[in-house]
Amino acid sequence: MIEEAGSAMDTFMRHYEAQVTALMARDVMQVSHTQKKQDLLAILNGLHQHHQQTCPMYANIVKANQQQDAATCLEDLPFIAVRLFKQLDLISIDNTAVFKVLQSSGTTAQQPARVYLDQATSARQSKALVNILQHTLGKQRLPMLIIDSPAIVKDPKFSARAAGIQGLAFFGRDHCYALDDAMQLNWPALEAFCAKYADQPVLIFGFTFMVWAYFIQTLIKQNKRLALPKAMLLHSGGWKKLDDQRVDNASFKQAIKACLGASQVHNFYGMAEQVGTIFVECTHGHLHVPLLAEVIVRHPYTLAPCDVGEQGIVQVLSALPSSYPGFSLLTEDLGRITSIDGCPCGQRGKTLAIDGRLPRTELRGCSDTHVAGLL
Amino acid sequence: MKSGMNKDMNSAWDKIEILAPQGLQNFSAYLSAKPMPVHDPQVLDFLAALSQALLKEPAYKQHPELVALGFWLRPAHIQQLINQPHSSRRKALGLVVHFTPANVDTMFIYSWVCSLLMGNANIVRLASAESLVKDALMQCLHNILLQPKFRELANSNVFVSFAKESPMSAQLSLCADARVIWGGDVSVLAIKALPSKPRCRDLSFADRYSAALINGDALQTDAQAQAVAELLWRDTQAHAQQACSSPRVIYWLGSAAAQQGVFQHLNTLAKPSAERNQALNHVVVSQLTQSLGDATKPLIQEAICALPVAAVQPDMLDWHLGHGMFYLVAISSLDTLLPLLDEKCQTLSYWQVERDSLLKLVEQASITGLDRVVPLGRALEFSPVWDGIDMFSSLSRSLVCL
Structure with missing residues (x-):
């Protein structure tokens, strides 16, 4: 039984690595946004199933929201709020397979995010x-x-x-x-x-x-x-x-x-929760979404996808993470899609502008006025 | 007025900044202030003047918390509170030091008023967090306390601020005849650990949460759903649902048919004042809760969020960020509520549940929490008995004369 599960996992990983390698081999000057989305959807649906099988917390969240099945478009894939990585140990591998634990630099007294990497994910990044x-x-x-x-x-x-x-x-x-x-x-x-x-x-x-x-x-x-x-x-x-x-x-x-x-x-x-997935500014001053990733901007009040040019909360999807369920993250950043297949630099796909961060509210209870100096 | 001028220079108290009343006397004078008689006419006049200012002056209209305070302080209501029969004569304790919470910026005034009515001298330490409501209130108190007729009161009551790191909390603790300590569990324990006089009384108001109990079987019409939404809004709008007595949990008794309607109406009420990060915060809290495995899909997740869960777990109360987040727990009968009410649960506000059967239930000795049972819409109404503590008797000495 265990062996069977193991081999099913190996089959998935081989197939997945091949998909990622194939996507990286494509030419960013040639691949249209529509083509890219298809390739990416197949990979991300695979990861969606993979993390349901390997990360019980992820499985619980998508099950609660009735999102277990494969999505028919990128917008319908579930996302995880990136702040969860500060509170929970979201991990899709055995503890013995942990190669590196990334800690985000929490500027305030907050808990830093913890991102668990195995060798395969780290190498892919x-x-x-x-x-x-x-x-x-x-x-x-x-x-x-x-x-x-x-x-x-x-x-x-x-x-x-x-x-x-x-x-x-x-x-x-x-x-x-x-x-x-x-x-x-x-x-x-x-x-x-x-x-x-x-x-x-x-x-x-x-x-x-x-x-x-x-x-x-x-x-x-x-x-x-x-x-x-x-x-x-x-x-x-x-x-x-x-x-x-x-x-x-x-x-x-x-x-x-x-x-x-x-x-x-x-x-x-880019962010610590998705190392390797970076959006680089071209010679025309636009941040480009790479082939192995996608950005969806969501309306701050309804979380519905925004139109091109409309400001909202940035969701980043990435083909890279298999050791933690971070392939679709709702960030705390505000941004806009500035063009699709339209940048004069010749790279195709979406371009993006980051406008800042959402304000934080992390109060708790009828509390905490006074402690720091006393302890 | 320059803040530097209000500091008690060259003394052990130079870290303390006086917020109100400013410019009357050095801080150290407040440590030896004389108590006043219980229910002193000057105090009653002062509370009437404060009430009048908060209700009449346009500057305070924009702060619903202050208008509510003004309403609570009106003379008829104060008379009602102090006319409760009691068996003994009362006298002031002496000096009461209040440590107040950061995020519920008017709560401390209520406990201060109770102490004031008992004739105590008071030092109120305000959190340094910036708050428009707090600033407005300090300005109002300052203006009234400066009137000559309130001079005695102004010389025995002071609102101050000092840095968390300073040793002032420890020094004040040594002078206090009673400490009123609002805050999270950690803050309260930290203050309580500071040495005090042997007979010093501590009134602690630590982390609590509250729940609402709604009888779904009695919810038949859309007008009722609207009414329930308005009552819930009244209980959660102020302090962004962060006050201990605002319901975070809704126990829903019986038919779930009207749930969607109630929360849609509540969402409509909350929308105009929703903040840009509110929906994202709801996603965070929902997903954290869902990761535990017994929550389902939120009924709504916009300005407010209603998340059905099997039961409330301690982590969920820690994660809660206010701003209209509700954990929704379905119950089939009142008896099933019993094991769900833990000692951290402060207020249960109810809608269309028979009061007598509810009282019978909560009077059971096995319920260790639950200090208030009030109709829905009245969760935030302060009463001098709070968290199970009678403030008037706790902040006074009862005199026995045979």
Whole structure:
């Protein structure tokens, strides 16, 4: 009996891996949104069944909502509120198969999200990241400047920030960390990097807030510039912390140009609960939904799908996660679909704009006024 | 007025900021304030003036909580409360220190009024969370307390704020003859753990939840469904359903036929004030609950959410985020309600259930919770007996004269 179940699982996994590989092999310049949706629906319906069989909590939720059956369109697939990963251990593998536990960086006192990865999911995420980023970065590994401190990746508590850096570090070589352990600019390291690679294409990566607050602002304050005109900057993590500093994408790019001489700047959107599924900004300034994912924007009051251009809550669907039931997540982000098969950069599919986050309300009971200082 | 001016500079109390009445005296003077007689005419005049201001002045009209407070404070109602016969003579306890909750921003006024009517001097520590209602109320109290005729009262009652991290809670605890402690279980235990005078009385109002009991068999018409929805709205609109006495659980007795109608009407009432994250919060709470395995599909999930569940579990009450989230539990008879009422359950508000049979049920010794049984629509009405505690007798000394 167990053997039978095991082999059924193996059959599913082989078939599923083949589907994902085939989807990644397709050309993002060629595949129309309609074609993509069909391929993706087959994969996601497979994952929907897989997680019902392997994750009792997921099975309970979809059963309660009478969503056990395969969906006929992506909009009808069930979604899980991403906040559930903070409260529950949503896991679809045996504990012994856990390869890595990702913890989201909870900025407040809240519990961090916990995402359980097995080797297969982790490998799939890395492959997807390569698949998506190669379109922007090319196949060559460039010398790489990381706008963070090396201490962050050494921390034994594997944070999403460390995971992000580690994932991206794969795309570069001769890595240089721009900040020291005290989060100050490491001038000797920076100057050596610039001296060596000033005229060459280099890759710079950092989280948007870190790049702005610890790198650009310090350069401006110290009235210094770095000459890296052929650099390509990739950044991610959102504008939320920068809201009060009134930084938008345009002024961010302007500052990069002024400080580094670089004009290739690409933001990307993604989350710890779906590592590998990233939405990269093209040369026309639009975030693109990759082949192995889909975005549905939902009306904040009714959760019904929005029309193109209408602002709502972002739902992200991804073909990647098999070790946890995170293939369809309702995020806390507000955004809009800006075009379908219509971006002048030539990539097909949907483009997306992220407008910010929903406000949080996490009060509890007639409570808690007073505790922190007392305990 | 600059806040710095109200701090008691160069003293052990310099972390304390006086919110109302400002500018009268240093904070330390309140520690040695003299109590007043029980039901002092000055106190009754003051409460009448407060009531009048809250009901008449346009600035408070936009806050339904304050209008409700003004209505509760009107002289006829206060007279009704204090005219209850009692067997002994009463005197003030002395100094009562109140620790108030953050998210239910007017509740503490009611317990303060009870203490005031008993003649106590009071220090009320307000949570530092920002709240328009709280600011409006402090302004109102300040204005009235500054009137010369309330000078004695103003010198023995003060509303303050101080940082959570400061040692002020501990210092105040040592001065208190009674502590009124509102808050979550953790907050209440933290305050109670602070040393106090040996005879200090603690009145604790910790985490509770409340439920409504609706007789589905008596719900025949759409007009009735509308009426039930309006009563539920009245009990849950204020404080975004976060008050302990707002029902979060609905025990539905008998026929389920009218459920859809009631919740549709309630949703219509809640829609205009719904927040942008409300539906998402409902999804979060529903899915968390559904993950436990005995919930079904929500009857509605928009501005409000009605989630049928087999029974209420402690986690579900922790996850609850207010804003019109209802756990719906079907029951076939009143007897089946009995094992469902735990000690955390505070108020049961009922609709079309025979009062006598209900009272017979809740009087059973096996029910450890349930301190209030009220008609639906009156869950938020404060009474001086709260959480099973008689505030008047708890905040006074009973004098025996043979």
